[in-house]
Amino acid sequence: MADTEVENTLREIRERVLAAAPARASEHAPANTTARNGGAAPSTRGGDAGEALARMDANLSTTARAWSRLPPVLTNRRGALARVELRLKRLIKRAAHWFTWEQVNFNSAAHNALGDARAALDAHERALSSLREELGRVREELTGLRADVESGAARATELEARVSSAESRFDSRLAELQGALASGLDNLRGEQRARTDGLRDALRNELRDRAEGVLEEQRVCFRQLSLEASELAVKQDRARRAVEARLEALEQRREG
Amino acid sequence: MSEDLYKRAGVEDLSEFYRTKFVSDEVLDARYFSALDRFDMRFARTMWVYDNVRANSTALDLGCGAGMLALLKRKGVTLAGVDLSPEGALASRRNGYDFTCAAGLTRLPFADATFDYAVSLDVLGHVGFEEKDAVLSEIRRVLRPGGVTLHGIECTDRLAQKSYEEMTDEELRRFVAVDGHVGLEEEHEHAARFRRFFPHVAWEPRYALCLSSEEFIKQRDEYGLPFESDFVEYLRGLSHAERRAFDMAMGYVFGKVSDLNVRLPRSGLYVFLKASDAPLGPFYNEHRDRTALLNRADSHAAAAEGDSATSQMEAPRSFCLDRSADFDDGWYEPNVLPPVARWMKRRGRIRFRAASLHSLRLDLTTHVPDLGPEDPARAARPVVLELLLNGRRLSALSLFRHGWLSLVAEVPEELTLARDFELELRASRTWRPRPDDARDRDDRELSIAVCNVEARL
Numbered sequence: 001m002a003d004t005e006v007e008n009t010l011r012e013i014r015e016r017v018l019a020a021a022p023a024r025a026s027e028h029a030p031a032n033t034t035a036r037n038g039g040a041a042p043s044t045r046g047g048d049a050g051e052a053l054a055r056m057d058a059n060l061s062t063t064a065r066a067w068s069r070l071p072p073v074l075t076n077r078r079g080a081l082a083r084v085e086l087r088l089k090r091l092i093k094r095a096a097h098w099f100t101w102e103q104v105n106f107n108s109a110a111h112n113a114l115g116d117a118r119a120a121l122d123a124h125e126r127a128l129s130s131l132r133e134e135l136g137r138v139r140e141e142l143t144g145l146r147a148d149v150e151s152g153a154a155r156a157t158e159l160e161a162r163v164s165s166a167e168s169r170f171d172s173r174l175a176e177l178q179g180a181l182a183s184g185l186d187n188l189r190g191e192q193r194a195r196t197d198g199l200r201d202a203l204r205n206e207l208r209d210r211a212e213g214v215l216e217e218q219r220v221c222f223r224q225l226s227l228e229a230s231e232l233a234v235k236q237d238r239a240r241r242a243v244e245a246r247l248e249a250l251e252q253r254r255e256g
Numbered sequence: 257m258s259e260d261l262y263k264r265a266g267v268e269d270l271s272e273f274y275r276t277k278f279v280s281d282e283v284l285d286a287r288y289f290s291a292l293d294r295f296d297m298r299f300a301r302t303m304w305v306y307d308n309v310r311a312n313s314t315a316l317d318l319g320c321g322a323g324m325l326a327l328l329k330r331k332g333v334t335l336a337g338v339d340l341s342p343e344g345a346l347a348s349r350r351n352g353y354d355f356t357c358a359a360g361l362t363r364l365p366f367a368d369a370t371f372d373y374a375v376s377l378d379v380l381g382h383v384g385f386e387e388k389d390a391v392l393s394e395i396r397r398v399l400r401p402g403g404v405t406l407h408g409i410e411c412t413d414r415l416a417q418k419s420y421e422e423m424t425d426e427e428l429r430r431f432v433a434v435d436g437h438v439g440l441e442e443e444h445e446h447a448a449r450f451r452r453f454f455p456h457v458a459w460e461p462r463y464a465l466c467l468s469s470e471e472f473i474k475q476r477d478e479y480g481l482p483f484e485s486d487f488v489e490y491l492r493g494l495s496h497a498e499r500r501a502f503d504m505a506m507g508y509v510f511g512k513v514s515d516l517n518v519r520l521p522r523s524g525l526y527v528f529l530k531a532s533d534a535p536l537g538p539f540y541n542e543h544r545d546r547t548a549l550l551n552r553a554d555s556h557a558a559a560a561e562g563d564s565a566t567s568q569m570e571a572p573r574s575f576c577l578d579r580s581a582d583f584d585d586g587w588y589e590p591n592v593l594p595p596v597a598r599w600m601k602r603r604g605r606i607r608f609r610a611a612s613l614h615s616l617r618l619d620l621t622t623h624v625p626d627l628g629p630e631d632p633a634r635a636a637r638p639v640v641l642e643l644l645l646n647g648r649r650l651s652a653l654s655l656f657r658h659g660w661l662s663l664v665a666e667v668p669e670e671l672t673l674a675r676d677f678e679l680e681l682r683a684s685r686t687w688r689p690r691p692d693d694a695r696d697r698d699d700r701e702l703s704i705a706v707c708n709v710e711a712r713l
Contacts, residue, residue: 216660217594220619223708224595227576234575 016058049125056118063111070100261384264425265432271358273436274382275341278321283590284351286329287579290589291550296500297468297507301377301408302327304514304528307544308406309333313372316398318361318391319379320344323351330548336371338364350592362390366398374398374405380446381410381437388439392453402534405454408462412440413524417479434478443527454531458539464523466510469499475525496700514540574617577709581608588700597621597707599700602686606679610711612672616645616679617664617710622703624687628656639703640684646671647680655704681706 073093075085093100267273294303302324309315312332317325320337321344328335329352337348337356345356359365361383374395383391395405420438423431432438441449443461450457467475469491475481476488494502513520517540530536578596586604590596597619598604620641628636638654643665650665671677683703691699 213659219662220660220708221595223619224578227578227708227710230574231576231579 012061015061019054019058049121053118053121053125056114056121060111060114060118063107063114070104261420261428261432261438262436265429265438267432267436271341274321274339275343277436279341279343279347280322281592282322283592283596284323284326285590285596286327286352288590288596289327289330289549290583292504293589294546294549295504295507295511297466297471297503297510299324299327300466300507300510301528303511304408304540305375305377305406306331306549307514307541307546308404308530309373309375310543311545311548314370315373315375316364316366316371317348317353318374318376318395319382320348320353320356323348323353324377325375326351326353327549331545332548333373336366362387362394364394364398368397369400369403370398372400372403374403375407377408378410378435380407381435381440383439385439385441388449389452392450396453396533399533402532404530404532404534404536407446407527407529407531409446409527409529410435410437410440411443411446411461411524411527414442416524431479434474443522443524446527446529450529450531454533456534456536457529457531458536459527459529460539461520461522461525461527462510462513463526464520465513466506468503468506469494470503496698574710574712575610577606577608577711578707581606581709588702591705593621593705595707597705599702599705600681600683601701602703603680603682604706605681606709608677608679608711609675610677610713611675612713613667613674613677613711614672615664615666615712616643616650617662617708617712618706619660619662619708620704620706621658621660622655622683622705623658623689624655624685624703627658637685641704642682644680644682646674646678677711679709 070093073086073089075082075089077085262270262273293299305325306327309328309331312334314334315325315328315336317323317335317337320339321341323337325335325337326348335353335355337345337353338359338361339345339348339356340358340360342358345358349356357365361379380388380391399405418427420428443459447457447459463471472483472491473488476483476485491499491502517538528539530539578598583598584605584607586601587606588599588601590598622639624639626635626637628638636656638656640652640654642652643650643663645665645667648668648671650667651663653663655661681704686701686703688701689698690696
């Protein structure tokens, strides 16, 4: 039983030493070590809080060691002296029990209060850490956006320059085309006029030829009608003569 | 029903349909009729009517079209015509009909008892079944008592051909598109129908034996009649002159069948039918008198020969040969160009008589392509023309253009009193208008067209 308590005591001492070592290392660490935590600036309060929490942990380990009992009765002597010493200590322990026990109760309450405070602080620390990370992200985004805005502004400037250059080229090309169009229109008008004149001449010739053809045809048709009329006149004359001859014959027959 | 059939066949405008089918620029005027054409198969139906109509009578041509009965004017017949198409009525009028009008056959615009004859050729097959009785009733109304109605009627053979009800719309469309037949009946059905209106009816199936070359091809191609294919192909390859020779031979046989009164077996193709309220005379040649048909000499020739002894008017100083002289086979039948003119082959002769002759005058034109320098891309190839009178050259000239040309040729003094004359024209080249057109082939060898040939005394 006594060996176990000694072991525990030694472990607590070692843990306290190990817990104190990182705190000292962080105090002497270079700036880029903190930059690894999202590039956030080193927080003095954060560093103090961590150290304080470490010390609290060390104290809690002490209070946890005997918060519900008294220390064991030990001796380094041997033989009868040891037995006397132990008997004496037991008597003293039994006699001082009325106020040592109160001390034990106090220790227990202090230990519990410190544990609760430690848990609350841990929660706060976690919340702060997450807020720090969020802040880092927002900063990063802001940095990205600022870079985008800066590059967009550069692009806009470049585009503006290009548009300006294109405008000047367009103006010169437009002027060139307007000149070409004007001269083309002049040429086209000339060609069109020449073609129209040619077509008009051809049409006039065609109409004249056709009119001549129609007149010729008309002349031949009139000639045909004239000849037919002449035929009819001859036939009519012949019929008239035949009728007259028959009338004459009838007259002669009547007289005879 | 006929209108329904026309609609089913896709024919919307009947008048236009018949104008495009049956009105042409051919000259059917009796004054231009060549006596030799009485043998032409094309005029076989006309000749049947001509030989059955009394001279100086009155006749009504139902569905006169271009005027296939104009020849009746040679017999002094007063000729009237009605046609569904105004253009058809006009064409008949131009071909010498005394009166024509556009009208339907169910309401003829004539008074009762107007005509001695009512004639139709290839018409009743175009009359719908529901209208046939009305048409016959109208025919009876306009005929004088004792008048005769004569018809050439297209028929069908229901054993060989589908009825209209059995045809699909596409079959009907193709069938009607050929000729417009929407009222074909069998031969005996026509006779039975006429008997309901006329007590005396006679009919003869025709065209079982003789068809024109064109009709052989059409009946096989369009109506699917089973003529031997190699024979039809042979006909298809004939030239214009060969087809005319074939048609003349067929027409000759057709006329002889009539003359010999040979009864042919039923063919399901065509019937001649005569009907009257009075007893009928002979079916063929009842009033055969071809004197006027064969005698071309008319008053001009008589006048030209000095038949002016009794004339009280001034004797004509010239006369026209177009309708009185004898044009040999170097000339095609007249066409309306206009005017009415005859196309010549490479050489043509005109024979005529005249008491004296001092000069000849004529109008001529040509449609031979590549004539003159008007087309610089092609070499000028004028038509060289020679005129000879009784073998003696009167004139020679080259035609470099297509217009009408008036030509006057003086007659040498030693020929003026020859009385019998033969004017010969010779052209250096010819052309064929549409030798390869499958639908409207015209492979005639044409050189010049001539009209107004005038003999000046």
